[in-house]
Amino acid sequence: MRFRQVHLDFHTSEAIDHIGSRFEKKQFQEMLRLGHVDSITVFSKCHHGWAYHPSQANQMHPGLSYDLLGAIIEAAHEIDVKTPVYLSAGLDEQLAVRHPEWWIRPRYGGHEDLFRPGYHQLCMNTPYLDTLLAQIDEVVQNYDADGIFLDIVGVRECYCASCVATVRGEGGDPRDIGVMRPLWERTYANYTRRVKETVHARRPGMPIFHNGGHIRRGRRDLAQMNTHLELESLPTGGWGYDHFPLSARYVQPLGMPFLGMTGKFHTSWGEFGGYKHPNALRYETALSLAHGAACSIGDQLHPLGSMDEATYALIGKAYKEVEAKEQWCLNTVNVADVALLSVEAAGAHTAEGGQDTFTGQSDAGAVRMLLEGNILFDVVDLESDFNAYRVLILPDHVRIGAALQPKLDAFLAQGGRVLATGESGLRAAEDAFAVDLGVRDAGINPYQPDYFRPLHPLPSLGEAAFVFYGQGRKVELTESGTEQGRRENPYFNRDAFTFCSHQHTPNSGEYGGPGMVESRNGIYIAWNLFEDYAVKGSLAAKETALFALNRLLPQPALRSSLPAQGSVTLQKQAGLSRYVQHTLYAVPVKRGDGIEIIEDLLPVYDVSIELRIPEKVHAIYLAPQMTPLDFEQQGERVAYTIPELECHQMVVLEYEEII
The missing domain is CATH 3.40.50.880 (Class I glutamine amidotransferase (GATase) domain)
Structure with missing residues (x-):
């Protein structure tokens, strides 16, 4: 899994014309370089339901005149940037308009305001699933994709005609939620199984991720329906700064590759012209590294297809630092x-x-x-x-x-x-x-x-x-x-x-x-x-x-003088005989209506750290600066001081293998 990813949304109304008319390969590549990006999730199909390439399984956006997906993949691969491909799975508004019988239906209510803008989620226990699988198959067959990302999916409560008929056909009573729940579980499991069969029939081992906005703790079966995990966790978008550490500390011990996904937006997805402070992205990407995760930053492409320079300058400030730190963040285990x-x-x-x-x-x-x-x-x-x-x-x-x-x-x-x-x-x-x-x-x-x-x-x-x-x-x-x-x-x-x-x-x-x-x-x-x-x-x-x-816990593995607004983790790279101790410090503040933002990153000085580890340490240094640190070791106790902490500091402890 690459460490410096961008998740590029492109949910574009049919009421907008000249789609992709300002896309230029050189400009696209320059922005990826400016952002230090090494993987970008690009789009086959959006929430509106349109394809951004010629399609037999779908309809191409009426305002698009060429293969935008193919052009983007070619441009990215030319500079060694990977391109997982996105398909909106749970939402497809142009199909929802034509097939309201495929909508997910709640048991109570469900009276939609026909004049309220928004999407309608589709049930995978309807013929929609076969349509979606054909769209996925077309992408895998026709494009050099580096993975498939499917969005707005999960175990869904649904009382559509198809779900009710399925349960009644099995002799069950759809009024009994205990009878309906197994159907909803089966529906999702069947969907993920058939997606895997469809994708891997053409490209064995291709990465697949099903995004529902949250990895449910205690549902390893759902997690393992993916090849890797992407922890969507935009602090300003409703997740807050509590969610990612909680989710990551659950996911890392599962042993699956995973990344932390934040966004460049001041608020959340779909915000054009919104930017968070560069220091916020510096902190959020460092938080991913400290928890054993790769990084992903959400963006949304303008309908005309030109990449926003301010966005990639913003992303680049964080990803330049991530690039310098990656070697100490590979194949880690949390202590x-x-x-x-x-x-x-x-x-x-x-x-x-x-x-x-x-x-x-x-x-x-x-x-x-x-x-x-x-x-x-x-x-x-x-x-x-x-x-x-x-x-x-x-x-x-x-x-x-x-x-x-x-x-x-x-x-x-x-x-x-x-x-x-x-x-x-x-x-x-x-x-x-x-x-x-x-x-x-x-x-x-x-x-x-x-x-x-x-x-x-x-x-x-x-x-x-x-x-x-x-x-x-x-x-x-x-x-x-x-x-x-x-x-x-x-x-x-x-x-x-x-x-x-x-x-x-x-x-x-x-x-x-x-x-x-x-x-x-x-x-x-x-x-x-x-x-x-x-x-x-x-x-x-x-x-x-x-x-x-x-x-x-009278003798913990770590003690620190770090103030409460900071956090520490200890990751182990056993294959390289070293520990990497991460220290972070930032103070989110409320601004606006409940939005937590990070703007100023104040330095903290002389942070004392004491670790208890069984190995004999022979060198300690700051990374990526490579500055040696003085330390003291007595038995299992190792003590050192971080002279200055600004946002994120890694300390590497190289040790001798115990024979």
Whole structure:
């Protein structure tokens, strides 16, 4: 997989003429060189449904008079730039207009405003699938494509006439969602299987990716329907800066090649004339490298076909740096102490607390805490090997079912420890703890919010009773537990007849039971603490969780003096006998209506790093600068200082192989 990719959208209305009339090979090539681009995903078919080349399987855009796809591929290949080819799969508006019976239909509602601009998604359990496969086959047969990228697809809920008829023909009742769900799964699996058969019949091994905007944690079967993964994650486009680290830390351990896809846009896809600050792209591409990913930046070609110089100058500022760093980012494995069992992967993303499609509040809050605490971690699912980690986090909503219980028991038996919060650790079918965490469940806590008084001073805030906003469980201490903090009740919950002041009721000081308990198996905190942090961002919540992790992980693989807005990862290139430690620092700020932007990248000086690794280190240097660093090694402990960090700095540790 190449590291410096561009994803070039071209969704162009039939109401625009002279399509591609200003495309020039030389100008196209100059822009790719300016952008330091080595792969560009180009377009066969757009959301409007038009082909951008002569076609027997589709209709060429009525405003296009020549083979634009062929011209682009020829121009790119001439300068050794790869060209995966894009086809809009889930959307095809010119077909949707002619075949409304192919539309995906919701069970309820579905009354479309015929005068609202937009697309209609098509069902793969209709004759549309055969049409799409013919279009894909035509591209693979006629063009020197370097891959196939299919967009707007996934397991879709659909009650179209075809789906209803299929279920009824099998003797099922389409009113039963439990009967319909297997059909929707089969429909998607059949679509991906037939695409693979179609593509690989002509080009065995050609890369194929099916894009749904998010890689679902816990659905390895869906991930493995691709040859590689592209993590669409535009921070300003709705994904935010929490999504990519969460997704990448899940994907890298799967062992599939993958990239991080951001965009050049100030907002999101389809924005003409919108540009983010160059420093934002520098940071976002560095974030991909630090998480073991290649890079992709989204752009959209103007209908007339001329590449935008400002865009490729912007991209080039980031990709020039990526090009210099690539050799230290190939074939890496993440080093992690902690496994975060994703709420989404555990199947609880619809639990109380509102877990959204892309991140989920509990997962996002946990990842944010781990990054800010400089904790090395992976995000895992129920198929992961927990024994590869020292600590397992069960965030807020992870109840223990039949699949998880034996893995958790084995993990604890070999010395692993757990950090559980909220309802995590309870049995799936009853309100009783499935493992000994030193507490006995007493039901949902009646007060929200209430107060936590740790029996230790928090590093930044000292001693106090801190408001926790998240829903909590009421628990009782057992003989195996040691109380590390207590719950204190408010006078009453806020309602129409009993309220106090502007927000919530003050602390009464009344003991409400244990709030944080430590046992031989780990630590339990009796609130949805990670969800609370995602929503409220309370310093007390974060420092409570990090206190627990520091007790569970007294000798972590990495310690750093980096401030909270920074992040660190440790990647291993075993084939080259070296570690590559990444340090990043940027401060996203809100601008406009909820858009997070990065503009200024302030330097940070004298960042101390301490690693614990088993190998004997013989050289440490900054990359790509190749500047040697002084270091100290005593046993497994290696310590050094990064003199200056501006955006992203790699430190390479070359070691001697253990014989």
